[in-house]
Amino acid sequence: MHLAVFAQAMGVSQGVWRSPRTVPGAEQSLAHWTHLAQTAEAGCFDAFFVADALTLSSGIASDATLRPDPVALLSALAATTSRIGLIGTSSTTYNDPFTVARQFATLDHLSGGRAGWNVVTTAIAAAAENYGTDTLPDHADRYERGEEFVDVVLGLWDCWEPDAVVADRTTGVYADPDRIRPLDHRGKHFQVRGPLTIPRSPQGRLPLAQAGSSGPGMQLGARVADLVFTTQVDPDASLAFADEMRALAVAAGRRAEDVKVLPGVTPILGRTRAEARELAAELGSYVSEQSTLQFMTASFGGLDLSGIDLDAPFPDLRDQLPAHAGVSRPALFIRTALEEGLTLRQLLQRIGLSIGHRSLVGTPDDVADDLQRWFEAGAADGFIVIPADMPGGLTDFVEEVVPRLQRRGLFRERYAGATLREHLTD
Amino acid sequence: MHLAVFAQAMGVSQGVWRSPRTVPGAEQSLAHWTHLAQTAEAGCFDAFFVADALTLSSGIASDATLRPDPVALLSALAATTSRIGLIGTSSTTYNDPFTVARQFATLDHLSGGRAGWNVVTTAIAAAAENYGTDTLPDHADRYERGEEFVDVVLGLWDCWEPDAVVADRTTGVYADPDRIRPLDHRGKHFQVRGPLTIPRSPQGRLPLAQAGSSGPGMQLGARVADLVFTTQVDPDASLAFADEMRALAVAAGRRAEDVKVLPGVTPILGRTRAEARELAAELGSYVSEQSTLQFMTASFGGLDLSGIDLDAPFPDLRDQLPAHAGVSRPALFIRTALEEGLTLRQLLQRIGLSIGHRSLVGTPDDVADDLQRWFEAGAADGFIVIPADMPGGLTDFVEEVVPRLQRRGLFRERYAGATLREHLTD
Numbered sequence: 001m002h003l004a005v006f007a008q009a010m011g012v013s014q015g016v017w018r019s020p021r022t023v024p025g026a027e028q029s030l031a032h033w034t035h036l037a038q039t040a041e042a043g044c045f046d047a048f049f050v051a052d053a054l055t056l057s058s059g060i061a062s063d064a065t066l067r068p069d070p071v072a073l074l075s076a077l078a079a080t081t082s083r084i085g086l087i088g089t090s091s092t093t094y095n096d097p098f099t100v101a102r103q104f105a106t107l108d109h110l111s112g113g114r115a116g117w118n119v120v121t122t123a124i125a126a127a128a129e130n131y132g133t134d135t136l137p138d139h140a141d142r143y144e145r146g147e148e149f150v151d152v153v154l155g156l157w158d159c160w161e162p163d164a165v166v167a168d169r170t171t172g173v174y175a176d177p178d179r180i181r182p183l184d185h186r187g188k189h190f191q192v193r194g195p196l197t198i199p200r201s202p203q204g205r206l207p208l209a210q211a212g213s214s215g216p217g218m219q220l221g222a223r224v225a226d227l228v229f230t231t232q233v234d235p236d237a238s239l240a241f242a243d244e245m246r247a248l249a250v251a252a253g254r255r256a257e258d259v260k261v262l263p264g265v266t267p268i269l270g271r272t273r274a275e276a277r278e279l280a281a282e283l284g285s286y287v288s289e290q291s292t293l294q295f296m297t298a299s300f301g302g303l304d305l306s307g308i309d310l311d312a313p314f315p316d317l318r319d320q321l322p323a324h325a326g327v328s329r330p331a332l333f334i335r336t337a338l339e340e341g342l343t344l345r346q347l348l349q350r351i352g353l354s355i356g357h358r359s360l361v362g363t364p365d366d367v368a369d370d371l372q373r374w375f376e377a378g379a380a381d382g383f384i385v386i387p388a389d390m391p392g393g394l395t396d397f398v399e400e401v402v403p404r405l406q407r408r409g410l411f412r413e414r415y416a417g418a419t420l421r422e423h424l425t426d
Numbered sequence: 427m428h429l430a431v432f433a434q435a436m437g438v439s440q441g442v443w444r445s446p447r448t449v450p451g452a453e454q455s456l457a458h459w460t461h462l463a464q465t466a467e468a469g470c471f472d473a474f475f476v477a478d479a480l481t482l483s484s485g486i487a488s489d490a491t492l493r494p495d496p497v498a499l500l501s502a503l504a505a506t507t508s509r510i511g512l513i514g515t516s517s518t519t520y521n522d523p524f525t526v527a528r529q530f531a532t533l534d535h536l537s538g539g540r541a542g543w544n545v546v547t548t549a550i551a552a553a554a555e556n557y558g559t560d561t562l563p564d565h566a567d568r569y570e571r572g573e574e575f576v577d578v579v580l581g582l583w584d585c586w587e588p589d590a591v592v593a594d595r596t597t598g599v600y601a602d603p604d605r606i607r608p609l610d611h612r613g614k615h616f617q618v619r620g621p622l623t624i625p626r627s628p629q630g631r632l633p634l635a636q637a638g639s640s641g642p643g644m645q646l647g648a649r650v651a652d653l654v655f656t657t658q659v660d661p662d663a664s665l666a667f668a669d670e671m672r673a674l675a676v677a678a679g680r681r682a683e684d685v686k687v688l689p690g691v692t693p694i695l696g697r698t699r700a701e702a703r704e705l706a707a708e709l710g711s712y713v714s715e716q717s718t719l720q721f722m723t724a725s726f727g728g729l730d731l732s733g734i735d736l737d738a739p740f741p742d743l744r745d746q747l748p749a750h751a752g753v754s755r756p757a758l759f760i761r762t763a764l765e766e767g768l769t770l771r772q773l774l775q776r777i778g779l780s781i782g783h784r785s786l787v788g789t790p791d792d793v794a795d796d797l798q799r800w801f802e803a804g805a806a807d808g809f810i811v812i813p814a815d816m817p818g819g820l821t822d823f824v825e826e827v828v829p830r831l832q833r834r835g836l837f838r839e840r841y842a843g844a845t846l847r848e849h850l851t852d
Contacts, residue, residue, distance in 0.1 A: 012516075015598065017593060018595045024591070025593070028535045030536045030537075031507060046553045053623065054524070056623045060600065060601045061599055061603045062598050062599065062600060064600045067528075068532040068621060068624050069497075069528050069529045071495075071501075072497055072498070072501040072529050072532040073536065075501035076504050079502045080505050094557075096557055099495075099520070102494075105495075106495040106498040109456075110494075112456075130619055131522055132618070133521075152617070165451065167450035167490075172488050174487065174488060180482075180486065197481065201454075286598075288598070417587060
């Protein structure tokens with residue numbers, strides 16, 4: 001089983017900063033981030049996963065979802081951790097591939113081969129306004145650019161051969177020019193000569209993570225991703241999704257096991273079920289419907305949801321989504337609401353606690369049982385653990401659930417490898 | 427007196443990796459970079475200054491000038507140092523201002539207020555080929571964009587007021603929206619809404635460094651830079667330059683002392699003058715004329731220098747420079763050659779040792795005397811120390827020259843402040 005932690009400074013539950021379990025200002029503190037990363041490392045997690053958004057949450061007044069730059073943050077954590085993988089999010093829509101390739105290669109050098117890149121195409125419309133335009137490119141256009149962007153980055157990571165640095169003081173040859181080739185990419189979106197300004201990093205081609213579950217998103221993930229992060233609330237649907245990803249990977253010339261499918265899960269733990277439910281109720285009490293509605297609106301590509309009755313059954317909006325919107329996330333929210341007959345208010349509560357991912361409220365044994373069930377059914381190769389609150393939600397999981405998974409022989413007791421790629425394949 | 431170290435992994439002297447005083451592969455090692463930064467911090471330096479180039483040196487075969495990403499590198503060093511300022515280079519021609527503002531603000535948070543941004547417009551023609559075009563924009567166009575870029579970054583750093591995060595658990599207000607305003611910049615080159623995705627960083631508006639000594643470069647520096655890095659080989663010329671910068675700063679509505687003028691200097695130290703000359707000769711023996719010629723060609727905007735006789739007096743090429751080339755650096759090289767009647771071969775030797783900056787070959791007393799003379803004449807507010815070899819060149823300076831400057835009351839014996847801005851003004 002593979003585990004990564006979705007690392008948001010205070011956790012993802014909307015308004016969780018109001019809980020005494022969190023520390024205000026945490027997102028600005030290297031000491032806090034170091035504590036989180038070292039806690040995950042003590043739990044032998046494969047990776048510390050930092051999401052991103054290129055715009056401030058419009059609900060910032062009641063929300064504390066602040067976003068430091070992932071590359072800068074993870075580079076600092078490279079110095080304060082030694083084994084855990086460090087996966088950072090970077091957008092293919094609002095960056096240059098030369099910059100992204102170089103920043104992540106640098107992170108890989110500094111961390112001794114622990115870097116990974118979470119490829120996103122950016123689905124929040126307001127990000128466009130910080131990058132020179134009023135609206136996002138359409139979903140299809142973003143993925144077309146994203147495909148080419150990824151190819152350029154992979155190509156740049158390959159320009160330096162592993163032994164290109166010879167550093168022969170006698171002959172005066174530092175690097176062998178025959179083992180450093182330019183990329184000379186000329187495509188529709190990019191024209192990039194290469195090579196990079198630093199030698200090949202320890203992992204060379206870094207592991208990629210990807211979270212798109214739309215058609216184009218799955219195609220990209222199947223072709224290049226080592227780790228697919230997905231929102232799944234039903235084990236059969238998750239198995240079907242994982243099987244489709246594996247089949248697409250094989251169709252793309254890879255092995256089925258090259259793509260690890262990791263659904264997100266938010267564990268809310270208590271020594272007893274009653275205690276866990278109490279914690280869930282406490283966290284739920286902080287959820288602001290208004291802020292969660294803003295989050296949901298952003299997920300829906302800016303679709304206006306303000307006219308929807310909070311207490312009537314949620315309507316089927318699938319054909320009203322704007323063309324630039326994400327596809328899989330809104331579809332899942334809508335389908336869940338329709339299938340379970342949820343009102344908007346009920347849907348907001350659920351999304352608010354775990355940004356729409358599956359939440360598991362129970363004892364450590366309950367949670368371990370559930371994860372084992374999904375894992376053994378093939379519905380998951382592991383999980384992205386998305387703590388509702390930090391550091392408590394992570395600490396509880398590491399102290400109580402990880403040892404149970406280890407005793408059951410499902411999860412490593414110590415790191416076998418040194419690099420992120422080794423963690424993902426051991 | 428203010429001191430920053432120009433931090434290149436093995437030092438700047440061309441071919442210095444062939445010296446037993448250096449460690450091959452140093453640019454890839456966080457332990458090595460940490461050693462350099464901690465050495466400079468032990469010497470109470472104001473800042474650790476990381477230059478950059480967005481293209482691999484064409485002389486890489488005999489050269490070891492490799493370039494990790496400055497933001498990633500300095501973020502790691504934020505975790506392994508505690509007091510020294512961390513100044514990173516980032517180009518206004520090949521980045522987006524939202525990204526640069528956010529990355530440096532993040533570095534400022536992670537380092538507790540020690541970040542600075544060295545603003546460059548990129549003068550090496552080959553960089554363009556890594557960013558989608560065949561040639562650089564003209565010098566004037568680069569500065570026009572650079573001026574607007576800097577204004578956007580400064581504006582983004584000001585969007586969050588210092589006390590915007592209130593984190594009031596009772597009322598449920600995390601951040602006061604009245605103290606977070608958008609930027610709403612709409613200019614010729616950029617359209618950026620803001621605000622940033624993280625609260626105001628400890629320094630708010632970070633100190634800026636700038637190295638352009640052309641007309642537009644000096645205008646930009648006088649308007650926004652806290653630290654001006656300049657190539658000066660003659661104290662009278664340096665005084666005239668510093669006076670002009672101060673006058674321009676005053677004309678731009680600032681105080682003369684707001685701009686610190688720091689010429690670069692390469693100290694080559696020995697216990698005796700003979701020992702220092704021996705070291706200079708050893709380092710000089712590694713200088714490859716061919717690689718230095720490539721470096722010089724790049725500095726000259728790609729002007730073809732291959733037809734020039736190595737052993738004839740260097741010709742006056744000032745009116746042959748391409749429009750996109752830097753201005754001040756080539757002019758200085760040409761003027762120096764003309765004034766001293768140097769041949770190209772002699773010029774290459776000199777440029778090879780110290781990338782064209784002034785080198786000081788002598789005892790610690792000689793070097794301290796020289797720095798004191800420049801400083802007391804007003805020709806410098808301090809220096810960018812550019813070690814020819816690393817770590818030795820830095821260690822020698824910190825152990826032998828810094829204590830002499832301290833005993834003479836010219837340089838701090840301990841850090842008085844906590845932030846880079848405090849170092850630059852104490």
